[in-house]
Amino acid sequence: MTLVPPPPGPRRPFSPPPFAEGRLSSGIPVRAARWGKRPTVAVAVVFPGAGSAGDPPGREGTAEVTAETFLGGTGKRTARELAAALDDLAAILEVSAGADSSVARFHVLEEDLDEGLDLLAEVLTEASFPEDEFEKNRRRHIDTLAEQRSEPDFLGRERLLDRLYPGHPYGRFTATEPGLRALTRDDVTRCAAERFPLANATLLVAGAADPERLLEAAERAFGGVAATPSPPPAPIRPPCDLVDFTIHLVNRPGSVQTNFLFARPALPRRHPRYVTALVANQSLGGGASSRLFHVLREERSLTYGAYSNLSPRVAAGHFAAAIDCRTEVTSEALDGLLSLIRVYAEEGPTEAEHVRSVKNLLGTFVLGRETPGAILQDEVTRLLHGLPDDEFATWRDRVAAVTRFQARDAARDLFAPSVGVLAAVGDAATIRPVLERFGDVTLWDSDGPRV
């Protein structure tokens, strides 16, 4: 007897938690929500415009090293004492720089919330950026870069962004060695003062406590800090349009695979068509049931995984697809990847694919929001990209409203590989002749320069 998969029961309600909002006595905006079942609290302090895209030319790496050196000590504690104080609370603090912004993320047990927030405030207002700690971080970044150059994923992303956003700050995947070598402590203290002022920041708190309690704790720790308003960082200019399709091969002798990354300009996160593009992407390469995975792995045995995604920034965004294949099938895999994207861009999803993608995005929206940290990330995204207050409250309705034809049109406008950048990482001696069948190939050394 053949059995059929059981249908779902009635959809159970889910809404992201409302955020209580306020402004601390210091003027810092704050938002708090009760979320999660465990006695833990997640905190994020968002510094819009403090990302690596704002690094001065010749000082690439400023934001990254500045963010990291916040943990180099304060007016009250050495780096070692600060580390011990954080670990005594079993707290986790990470200050990291993205392309558009920097974020301090902090996790602390609910019972230690007051003490933890005091420590966070101390770090963000009294960081002393000692010369020796700055130098150690700078040197470690330089050595880390050397190590990362042995990783195919790093080499591919570095070249992809460099060619996708030529001459634009978004074209830098990470700090550069010349930029790090030129960096001084003065650059870092200036960056901290100009790009990390608390007056420009927003404090977000979520955890297993009443929002009033979370807001009170935030006021206690941050209400009295000096938060002098500072001019907001200059907006990032949009990148230039790409007009053609180019192939860039990073030579990695001894590679047993070819790692492909294709990307082309798409949309910034706040664009009205972003949700439509997300639905369109889901059918093409959003998961293991999507077309790229199904054809390239399950039908043709060319790769372990094949996925695509949207990578939105504040001033731009791109669509990207990736596969890794054994060197021997480089031609078939690349032809398969580009053909699938091309056909999809022309025809869009089938009705079945579209329905599945919408249902998948509606369902996984709930799954990804089990923890306070996940809920906080929604708020970080909303703030960073200037999205409306109800962005995530209405998100599922907007996904459900996307039609197959709208998805098709988005694919046509945003995914077609007639323009874009193909970055390939592999053994050039073997795969260069193969790639040349697809167009002119520019060869790059794994150390960065064009050969």
Added chain:
Amino acid sequence: MIRAPSRGGCEEVPIRKPGFDIPCEARTLANGLRVVVAPQPGLPVVTVDVTYDVGSRVEPEGKTGFAHLFEHLMFEGSENVGKGEHFRLVAEAGGQMNGTTSEDRTNYFETLPSECLDLALFLEADRMRALVLTQEKLENQREAVKEEKRLRIDNQPYAHSFEVADGIAWDAFAYRHPVIGSMEDLDASSIGDAREFYRRYYAPGNALLCLAGDVEPADAFSRVERFFGPVPARETPQPFRVEEPAPSGPRRGSVADPHAALPALHVNHKAPERRHPDLFALAYAEKILGGGESATLWRRLVKDEEKALSLSVSVDERRGPSLVRVFSIARPGVPLSVLENEIEAALVRLAADGPTEAEMERARRMLAAELIRGTQTTQSIAFLLTEYGLYDGDPSLWRTDVARLLALDRADVRDACARTFVSSRRSVVEVLPEPPR
């Protein structure tokens, strides 16, 4: 038919920290399938996890990688689920799914909106009852696994060195060979192997099913019975034990790595099996040496003295003997002998003096916090309960272990380190960058 329930007790051992519980109920179906239900009201999310008591440790020589290859075949269709349909049905339900293979077990899991619970039960029951194996599917997934090996091991810096380090640390073949296997053995695997493997290890009596999340136990057990009750009982394999000879180190080795940019070092020590008292104490050592910004060994080598670019300390906890791993990448110009001496000195110091009171308390808080943060999702809860339910026959036993873990003192840690960080248990592997040929 459902046998008499055995309710997991909640009160027998008080937890000093972290101050929360994970209620659950356990039953066994007539066909031998063990079932654990852990209601977590709140979000409409449920995780369904089926873990089979088979991992790469059962593989004999010449069959390496087969348990993992078989895991892939489990997604390729069963009597009522066509090839590719498993992925599509879970996606359409708004769910996520995957499977993983370790040395000790293989698991399959779906996390979905809870109104789609029946779908996950249907999919898991169908492939437990009537997996459809074909030569074409085997060849397809063999290539996927070989590509996975190239992606994760053969084309990455340092990855192969972990296989070499395991090969040197262990005597028993069960743990000496990698989960992903060798290309030669993968090539040699046959559809007959797959059918025999399924028959031997994928019986309901060799598995545990855990549901965690937005479920009500009585209703959940009823649904489980509806989908899994008809799965026929089959013979279950004899329990497997890893027979590792007494430590006979120290051992040394080296590996040339064409992808590595900098030299690196593995310093491993054999340790007892999971739940052994020394393993709890070694969890403290892991935190004191390498966990957090203030960890002594990490701070000294990576931050203060800039001898290492990275350093990790981990207890690779297993059902057979375990391994305490230290892996460190050297800074340019720093000889590996310097790293080795520093690492050994730190281990010897901890074994001789034990941790300070401050280090002990810090580690204790970090371990408690880790448990709190590590059980925030339905999936992590399902994994925790499944481990104890399958390995120990009692999904609630984690509470006992948390109490045991958090009750240890400095002398316990010192003594466990003194027993573990000895030369007879040690194996060291140097990773040397080699220009590609």
